[in-house]
Amino acid sequence: MSGFIVVIPARLASSRLPGKPLADIAGKPMVVRVAEQAARSRAARVIVATDHADILAACAAHGVEAVLTREDHASGTDRLAEVAAKLALPADARVVNVQGDEPLIDPALIDRLAELLEETDAPVATLAHAIHDAADHFNPNVVKVALDKHGRALYFSRAAIPYARDAYAADRSALPAGLPVYRHIGLYGYRAGFLADYASLAPGPLEQYEALEQLRVLWHGYSIMVAVASEAPAAGVDTPEDLERVRRLFAA
Numbered sequence: 001m002s003g004f005i006v007v008i009p010a011r012l013a014s015s016r017l018p019g020k021p022l023a024d025i026a027g028k029p030m031v032v033r034v035a036e037q038a039a040r041s042r043a044a045r046v047i048v049a050t051d052h053a054d055i056l057a058a059c060a061a062h063g064v065e066a067v068l069t070r071e072d073h074a075s076g077t078d079r080l081a082e083v084a085a086k087l088a089l090p091a092d093a094r095v096v097n098v099q100g101d102e103p104l105i106d107p108a109l110i111d112r113l114a115e116l117l118e119e120t121d122a123p124v125a126t127l128a129h130a131i132h133d134a135a136d137h138f139n140p141n142v143v144k145v146a147l148d149k150h151g152r153a154l155y156f157s158r159a160a161i162p163y164a165r166d167a168y169a170a171d172r173s174a175l176p177a178g179l180p181v182y183r184h185i186g187l188y189g190y191r192a193g194f195l196a197d198y199a200s201l202a203p204g205p206l207e208q209y210e211a212l213e214q215l216r217v218l219w220h221g222y223s224i225m226v227a228v229a230s231e232a233p234a235a236g237v238d239t240p241e242d243l244e245r246v247r248r249l250f251a252a
Contacts, residue, residue, distance in 0.1 A: 003044055003093070003094065004042075004043055004044065004093070004094035004095065004096060004114040004117070004189075005043055005044060005045040005046070005047060005087075005089075005093070005094070005095055005096070006038045006041065006043040006045070006046045006047070006095075006096045006097075006098050006110060007047050007048075007049050007079075007080050007083050007084075007095055007096070007097055007098075008031065008034055008035055008038065008046070008047070008048045008049065008097075008098050008099070008100050009049050009050075009076035009079040009080065009097065009099070009100060010031045010034075010048050010049065010050045010055050010100035011050070011051050011052070011100075012050070012051065012052035012054065012055060016238055016239055017237070017238065017239060017240060017242075017243065020100075020101055020237065020243075021050070021055050021058075021100050021101075022054060022055065022058055023237070023243055024247075025103055025243075025246060025247055025250050026247065026250035026251060028062060029055075029058045029062070030100070030101065030103055030237065030243075030246075031048055031050075031055060031058065031059065031064075031100050032058065032059065032062045032064055033103035033250075034098060034099075034100055034101070034102055034103050034105065035048055035059070035064045036064075037102075037103060037104070037105050037107060038098050038105065038107065038110060040107040041096075041107035041108075041110035041111050041114075042107075042111050042114070043096065043110065043114070045065070046064070046065065047065045047066065047067060047083060048064055048065070048066035048067070048100070049066070049067055049069050049079050049080065049082070049083045050066055050067075050068060050069065051068070051069055051070065051071040051073070051079075053068070056068055067083055067086060069082045069083065069086075070082060075213055076097060076099070077097070077188075077190075077195070077198055077213065078198070078199060080095060080097055080190065080195055081195040081196065081198050081199050083095075084192045084195045084196065085196065089192035090192060090193075091191065091192055091193030091196070092191060092192070092193065093191070093192040094114050094117045094118070094189060094190075094191060094192075095189065095190045095191075095192055095195065096110050096113050096114055096187070096188070096189045096190075097187070097188045097189070097190065098110060098187065099186065099187070099236060101236045101237040101238065102187075102234075102236045102237075103236075103237065103246055103250075104233075104234035104235075104236075104246065104249070105187075105233065105234070106233055106234070109127060109185075109187060109229060109233060110187070112127070112227050112229070113125050113126070113127065113187060113188070113189035113227070114189060116189065116225050116227050117189045117190075117191065117225075120225045122152065122222075122223040122224060122225040123190065123191045123193070123194035123217075123222050123223070124188060124189070124190055124191075124194060124214075124217055124222060124223070124224045124225070125188065125189040125190075125224065125225045125226070125227070126145075126153070126184065126185065126186075126187060126188050126189070126214070126224055126225075126226055126227075127184075127185035127187050127226065127227050127228075127229050128145050128147075128182035128183060128184050128185055128226050128227075128228055128229070129182065129183055129185060129228065129229045129230070129231060129232050129233075130181065130182060130183075130228065131144070131175070131181040131182060131183050132175065133175070134172060134173055134174050134175050136183065137160045137175060137181055138160050138172070140158040140159070141158070142158075142183055143156055143157070143158060143183065143184040143186075143212060144156070144157055144158070144159070144160070144161050144181065144182065144183060144184065145157075145161075145182050145183075145184045145226060146161050146162055146180075146182075147180070147182065147226055151225055151226050151227070151228075152223050152224065152225055152226070153214075153218065153223075153224040153225075153226050155215075155218065156184055156210070156212050156214050156215055156218075157210060157212075158210055158211075158212070162179065162180065162181070164176045164179050167179075182226075182228060183232070184214075185229065185232075185233055187233075188214075194222065201216055201217075201220050202216075203216055204216055204219030204220070206218075206219055207219065
């Protein structure tokens with residue numbers, strides 16, 4: 001498999017961890033560590049998309065391709081759309097979005113997303129993994145996804161979906177056997193043609209209330225294919241504690 005590209009959106013601003021993309025991990029900026037990990041996939045090209053000259057310079061110093069994008073993008077998807085336009089990608093080109101705070105991302109997950117786009121006509125692909133703990137099912141910070149029989153997303157929610165009415169009426173401390181509960185993994189693959197259309201899609205009320213950008217795609221009638229991973233991926237870096245955890249892993 002070849003022909004897909006990875007784009008890594010990397011904004012310098014971060015409310016919980018200022019300057020996060022440039023945070024040092026074993027002698028290299030985090031965004032460079034992410035790019036190196038993504039390069040272990042079968043991607044034909046890995047590109048960092050940033051809004052800041054310091055990130056551009058850090059990438060150049062480590063031989064990582066990067067492009068400067070506008071500062072006013074509302075989301076990483078909008079930043080990807082600008083990159084796809086700058087590169088004049090054909091409509092059927094596959095673009096995998098890897099977050100710039102995922103230095104432990106498994107390259108096999110990137111490949112799986114690209115494969116999923118190749119196997120289907122859906123414009124968007126993403127990942128999920130099974131939930132085994134009822135506490136996670138009821139946790140609003142854990143985003144759930146319900147699937148149809150073909151693996152397409154029916155809905156994403158912070159609520160406990162699907163809800164086992166009878167079982168939970170008796171006991172909410174454990175998941176009922178066989179309940180298909182999946183946690184969404186925030187890794188996406190897109191067709192470049194969809195990225196060109198995305199900027200014109202207005203946010204819908206579902207997205208606004210749930211605070212989940214992917215609901216905009218479903219709201220406007222596009223399909224999202226979901227591959228179920230065998231296990232949860234390594235956690236990304238959101239806090240100083242996360243950064244120290246990752247630094248210890250690289251040091252080891």
